Every structure is written in structure tokens, then in C-alpha cells.
Amino acid sequence: MSKKYFIYEEFGSDSTAATKAPNDLQEIFKKNKFLELVKIKKEVSKNKKYISILKNILISLSKLKKGDVIIFQFPFATNNKFKKMLLKLCKYKAVKTIFLMNDLESLRYNLSNCGLIDKEKYLSQADVIICHNRRMKEYLIACGIGEDKLIELEIFDYLVDILDVKNRKNDNLEVTIAGNLSPIKSGYIYKLIQTVTGININLYGPYFSPTDKINRNIIYKGSVEPDKLPFEIQGDFGLIWDGDEIITCSGITGNYLRYNNPHKTSLFLVAGMPIIVWEHSAMRDFVENNGVGIVIDDLNSLEEKLLGVSDEEYISMKRNVKIISNKLREGYYTSTAIERALNKL
Template sequence: MRYYLKDSFLHNQHEKNAGSKARNDVEAILISEGYKGLEIKVNNWYQMNFFKAQQHKYSATKSVFDQLGLGDELVIQFPIIHHTFLIAQLIKQAQKRGAKFYLLIHDIETLRHAAGSEVKLRHKLRNYFQEKKAMMSVDGIIVHNDIMKGVLANQGFPVDKMVSLEIFDYLIPNFQEKSLPQKEQAIIVAGNLNPTKSGYLYSLPENHAYNLYGVGYDESRALNNITYFGAFMPDDLPAALEGSFGLVWDGDSSETCQGTYGNYLRFNNSHKASLYLAAGFPLVVWKQSALSHFVLENGCGIAVESLHDLKDTIDNLSDTDYQDLVDNAKRVGEEIRDGHYLKIALTHLK
């Protein structure tokens, strides 16, 4: 039997930041492919001390894994929300009974901090026990892209266990196609607009307009070329977007992507890229990002080294060039809205 771990946040106080959207879409696609949910049931372990919380989460996870036997498969969205340091041990116990385990990666903290930022010892230990040991123990892993696959292979993870997703899917209930975007319109920025993650928004070049959607934006520091539209629920956001391109950029600089969040784009697939494409907008991505390979190979956007190069790059596009980008974005977006990329990746798991 094919199962997925139904692993939900105890509290989701930030529904408009799309924190659960990617996980919810994965769950919906798995259900459509015939997977059944095995729910991990926990009490509020945030109110427990460290050792009691670990014991509680271990028992809750074990009660799920104990249901698995010969021929059963379990897909786990990773990182696990109700994480336990002994996850690898529990996986190995179930594997001895003939069960198989697969991880679908959303984030890898060791890669997020790969640029050498200071990481406390307890976080390094947590990453080792809850990331590396878990990833080494499973039968297969769906990673974001071939860049991430290569980095993990260099860290000792077997290449033949890894499958590239290429890009995240983004389901849109009751999708209605909008009027075609125009090259002269503003650049769209959606998602977490907090200065810690998106500090570049407060030092943008003045030669292009930007439309912002999301939480955490400091309106007191708004530039003259920015229009802030507020925050929306993830399923409502695509219909609200207006502009020419969707921007995938992180860090505190408009010159390049840098810092913890900016450098993470070298390895990961930003979920906001899927939002833009699903809504029918071509992308602007950092030339050194992992996503740039997908974007350029599929002709669904442009890649730049710096946002200071953006206006000239767009101005140099002919109307036909831009229309081709829009057409390709619509083609890829239709696949993203259908769950195409996860469905294909699942078929390649061994």
C-alpha cells in the first residue's frame, strides 16, 4: 500500500505567507495518485521540556511507522514538522519489516547555511540527526533539482536514490486565465517581504516599477517606484497579481543575491517561482541560481546577475521575444497547476 505521512502544523498563525501551501499541494497530488494518509497525532509539545517533547514525538512517530509492513511505501515531506532525533532508527525498524520510505525535500538547513554563516552546535547536531541520518536511511529522495542532487552527492548521498523534481507544483482552485501580461508593466514580488529575507526591496534601482504582495513589508521605508498591495491567501494570490515578470530574488542587496537566503538560491527551488508560472507570468531569476537552468531551458523567463541590469535586459527584448516567454510560462504553468512535476518524480522513485 502507498501512504504519505500526514504531518500538520499545530498552529498556523501566518496563513498568508504560504508556509503550508507547498505541503498542502503535495498532499493533494499524492491523494490524487492513490496515496492514503497516515496521520501523526501529537499534543502541543512546544509546551513540554526538551526531553519530554522528544519522547512524545518519538512515540507519535513510532505509532505511525509500526503500521507499515512488507510492500508498504511511505512518502514523507521533509523536514518533518514534528521532528524526532531518532527518526532514522524508526525508519530502519520499519524497513526490516519490508517497508520503504521516500523523502520529498522542501528545505535542507545544512544547505541553507552552506555559505558559512554561524550555526550553533545544537543546530549542527539537530541537522546531523534529523537531516543527514534520516536522508541516508531512506530508500529514495525527491530533491529540488540537479544542482541540489550534485551537492548532496558530494556529501555522500547515493545518486541513484535521488530524483529531481525540477520545479514545485502549485495548485490553483478554479483557475481563470487573466489577460496577457505586458512587457511595460511593473515587476511582481510576492511572498515574505520581511527586511531580514528581502532587504533588497529597500534599495531597488529607481528605473523600474515594482508591485509587492505579501507579509512583513515595512511600508515606512517604501520607495517611490513601489506599489504595495498587501497580503493574500495563497489560493487567492494568483488572481491578484499584476505585472510583467515575477521576480525570484533574496538577500539584502539588489546588486546580487547574497547572505543566508540569497546564497540558498544556488541550490533550492523557490516556491514563489511556481506561483508566478502557475499564474501565467514569466520569471526573472538570479543568473547564479539553480532555478536559472530550468528557466532558460524552458524559455519561461530571463536571468540577470543584478537587478541594476534588469531594465536594459527587458528593454532589449522585442515584443515577439516577450510573447514567447509568456507562451512558455503559460505552458509550464499549466503543468504546474496539474501537479505534473511531482507525478513524474514519483514514477522515478525506486
């Protein structure tokens, strides 16, 4: 009988989604009865790394049999050499491979041209690819990846314990921003907080650089670990925006929203918070199809848009958010995508 495997890696933990997302995926793999093929620890010295690669290849060689399945997190952010060698071994031993995409750097940095960068060329070797959404799927097809091997994730899951969330808006409307707050990554924040007066803005995350021009309704809540944040985060709506401008999502990070599933979307929803997304973002489809937030083209109209949401509309959004939140906490979307991927093999 064939077996299902994944590569367990030590990603550590920090105050961003950089480790929360891959760690959650490993837990969901286990939930779906994937076994640890090898366990990769963080090695400091080169000698230890080479010994580790050799050891893991030998373990993989002894375990893998024809018809087995391995799921990889992609891109190969760590342990590249071992994973590339393992792919060759999979081909040699007729082992099926699934790639679950965390990121696609060619989209992030090369929006003017369709073409995978060198370290993404390994995508073509996968039997099935789980990509973020319809937009990313269309891009991959344009890059020569066969449509028959592509599956849409829809949204990243966010594993946490049960949360108790309120159903009504605060008396003073609150919009929450979470993530990397540095002026380089999220320059729009520093323009927004100088102009917004009728609503409160809650900020969570590292690298915030306050200025003298910040209004009194801007509240910096500090940096909180991803596993704890859903229990501590406050606000009526979560804002998904990126780039330097408030009139549109711009620059490398802003344009990337056209194609990716930001992990902070899952954070807000799992915490029971309706979301605000850019009208050209890939997440617009998910928001509108599930009734879990509002769509906006320009943050200059943010206050007007939010103040126009009635109590009845907000309660309806919260009801829908609760349904999605329950699914995200249990790993529903990843598990569903994995099941579909296995059926394709």
C-alpha cells in the first residue's frame, strides 16, 4: 500500500506570518495522515549540512517506494540541495509529487513579463500544484504549466483554538492593520494615519516608525506572536492593503496582491473580523463570494465606505465570517485541496 510523506522542517517562530504559515501546513499534513519522511533541523556549519543531506537522502532512499506520494512546500526556501536531489530520487523511484505554493517570486518581482525565475523551474516537475487562487492559476498556465495539474487553495488556513468573538461594531469604528509596519514595506500606513480622523486605526506588528503627525485616533498595539494574535487583536474590520500609496495598491508588494493570498486575510477572518480588500486584489473573489467584507478602490474613501455599512449588513458579515473562521481553524481549505490533489494522481 502506498504511503504519503512530507518533509518536516524547523521553521522556528516570530511575530510575522513567515513561520506561522509553513508550521500550520506541516500540522495539516499530519492531520491528513502524511508521515514524516525526514526531519530537518537548522544546521549552522557547512559540514553538518552536508552530512545531514547525505543522511536524509539515504533515509529517503530506504523509505520511498513506487506509488508513494510526497508533498513539498514551495518555493524551496530552505534545504534546497536536499530537495532537488529528492526530486530526482522521486522520478527514479516513480514517487508522485505535490507542490503546495507558499509564494511565487516571479509574480512578486517580474510583473511585466510572464516567466518563472530559475528556482521556480522545478514547478514543472510536480505532478500536481496547489496554487493560491484563480489569478495565480491563470499566470502559471500562461507560463506553460498544464492546467490539468493545477488546483486552487482559495485561502490559507490559520490553526488556533476556539475563539469567542462579538457580533456588533464598536461605538467608535475601528480598522485594524497587522503585519510588517515598516515604511519601506507598508508606506501607505504613514499616509493613511495622517488623514483618517473619523475612525480609529489599530496597528499590530514589528518595525512601526511613528512620526509627529500621527492623529490621536491611531493606536499602536505592539508586536504579537501569530499564535497569540487572534486572541488579542481588536477591531471591527481588518484592512488588506500594501504598497506606498493610499489611492491604490502600488509597487512590488501592492501589485502582488493581484495574485496572492495574504496570510493576514486568514488572521483577520479567524479572529472573527470582516475584511477590507483592494478592488483589484485576488482575494476580492473570496470576499464577495462568501460575504465576509467590503471591496474598496481608494483608501481616501475608507471612512465614507465604512460608515455606510448598516448594523444589519455588519451582522450578516460577522455571521459569514464565523463560518469561514471555523473552517480556517481546522485546516479545511488545505485539507480539501490536498484531497483534490490526491485524486488527480
